[in-house]
Amino acid sequence: MKFNINQQDLQQALNYCQGVIEKRSTLPILSNILLNAQNSKLTITATDLDLIFIHELNNIEVTEEGKTTTTSSIMYDIVRKFSSGKKINLTLNDKYKLHLESEKSVFNLNCIDASEFPLTDENFNQNEFSLKSKQLLKLLNKCKFSVSNDETRHYLSGIYLHQTEVEDKNYLTAVATDSHRMSISKIRLDKKIDFEPVILPKKTIFQLCSLLDSYDGDVKISNIKSKIKFELSNSILISKLIDGKFPNYIQVIPKNNQKKLEIDLKSFLNSVDRVASVSLDKKDGVKFNLSKDILDLSVNNTSSGDGKETLAVKFDHDLEISFNSRYLIDVASQLDGERIELFLNDTGSPALIKDPGDFDSIFVVMPMKG
Numbered sequence: 001m002k003f004n005i006n007q008q009d010l011q012q013a014l015n016y017c018q019g020v021i022e023k024r025s026t027l028p029i030l031s032n033i034l035l036n037a038q039n040s041k042l043t044i045t046a047t048d049l050d051l052i053f054i055h056e057l058n059n060i061e062v063t064e065e066g067k068t069t070t071t072s073s074i075m076y077d078i079v080r081k082f083s084s085g086k087k088i089n090l091t092l093n094d095k096y097k098l099h100l101e102s103e104k105s106v107f108n109l110n111c112i113d114a115s116e117f118p119l120t121d122e123n124f125n126q127n128e129f130s131l132k133s134k135q136l137l138k139l140l141n142k143c144k145f146s147v148s149n150d151e152t153r154h155y156l157s158g159i160y161l162h163q164t165e166v167e168d169k170n171y172l173t174a175v176a177t178d179s180h181r182m183s184i185s186k187i188r189l190d191k192k193i194d195f196e197p198v199i200l201p202k203k204t205i206f207q208l209c210s211l212l213d214s215y216d217g218d219v220k221i222s223n224i225k226s227k228i229k230f231e232l233s234n235s236i237l238i239s240k241l242i243d244g245k246f247p248n249y250i251q252v253i254p255k256n257n258q259k260k261l262e263i264d265l266k267s268f269l270n271s272v273d274r275v276a277s278v279s280l281d282k283k284d285g286v287k288f289n290l291s292k293d294i295l296d297l298s299v300n301n302t303s304s305g306d307g308k309e310t311l312a313v314k315f316d317h318d319l320e321i322s323f324n325s326r327y328l329i330d331v332a333s334q335l336d337g338e339r340i341e342l343f344l345n346d347t348g349s350p351a352l353i354k355d356p357g358d359f360d361s362i363f364v365v366m367p368m369k370g
Contacts, residue, residue, distance in 0.1 A: 001066025001092035003037045013055045014076040017046035019207045020053045032069035034117045037062045054236040067114040124222040124229045127194040135187045137212040139174040142185035145330040148178035155244030162197035185361040199242035254352045257343035262314035265340045269332045275299045275307040276325035285322030285368035322368040331363045
């Protein structure tokens with residue numbers, strides 16, 4: 001195997017692989033990436049057995065075709081320290097040594113034979129649909145912070161992706177909850193699709209977000225029973241799905257929150273962030289003391305002190321309610337409009353949060369006791 005490649009292209013591809021490969025893998029081959037150079041293409045594959053990432057680099061000068069595997073983290077560390085944009089020459093002279101050369105640097109990396117790399121071939125083509133990359137990224141970003149970290153309820157540790165129908169319009173809807181807060185976001189589909197509801201694992205979500213961040217184009221999505229496949233123009237991500245039943249989230253959405261609180265988004269975000277600074281672990285609730293058109297925000301921490309701030313708002317009632325500041329900041333950071341709308345009921349009831357800049361996303365946050 002012999003080819004040369006641009007440093008930046010290789011660095012970006014290896015960077016994506018880092019998100020897939022487990023740092024502490026028991027099988028040495030799983031710490032490796034598969035490199036396959038043929039037909040003027042380099043295909044790089046990384047897997048942790050639950051997630052497979054395949055990236056293709058085109059127009060590569062391949063002088064000798066071949067394939068091998070080498071340690072992903074070491075290769076990435078070396079490549080990112082080479083001069084940006086320079087040529088890297090890679091040669092496999094001996095079955096177990098990959099030779100890397102760029103400018104005045106020469107490295108020889110240990111390899112494991114490509115035949116040991118675990119590859120699965122699945123036929124996904126029966127039910128495929130496409131989305132714009134920015135739409136899919138929006139869905140994931142609006143929901144990912146609400147995904148649960150609780151290992152015992154594995155069915156909550158992902159985003160529930162399913163098709164919904166509202167007034168004859170079809171949507172792809174994403175939901176995530178950790179039972180203290182919930183995010184729901186949807187995007188309009190041109191037509192009804194053949195898509196079974198799935199729960200996307202957290203690792204898959206973050207890997208997909210990093211791919212979509214730097215990609216503008218269509219994403220082809222297809223799923224078979226226990227797996228889902230996302231195809232971008234030169235990357236493929238195949239993931240196992242979370243096996244479990246997502247709870248009926250519709251019944252958790254507050255129906256009778258009539259007290260509407262309207263606030264300028266930037267001021268709200270900055271205020272909550274400032275008063276929460278007094279709480280070291282951010283576990284203290286930020287207390288809302290509401291009266292007509294005035295919101296007093298306060299945080300009180302027995303060991304470090306307290307903070308207070310007043311905001312001019314639109315509100316017609318009197319109410320006291322406390323929230324976890326982190327939850328409010330997470331939601332507010334994802335809103336598109338200039339304002340934030342909170343629909344409240346009473347001290348003990350969840351708040352419904354809406355974004356006047358995006359009617360397709362809503363958030364529910366449980367209040368804190370006391």
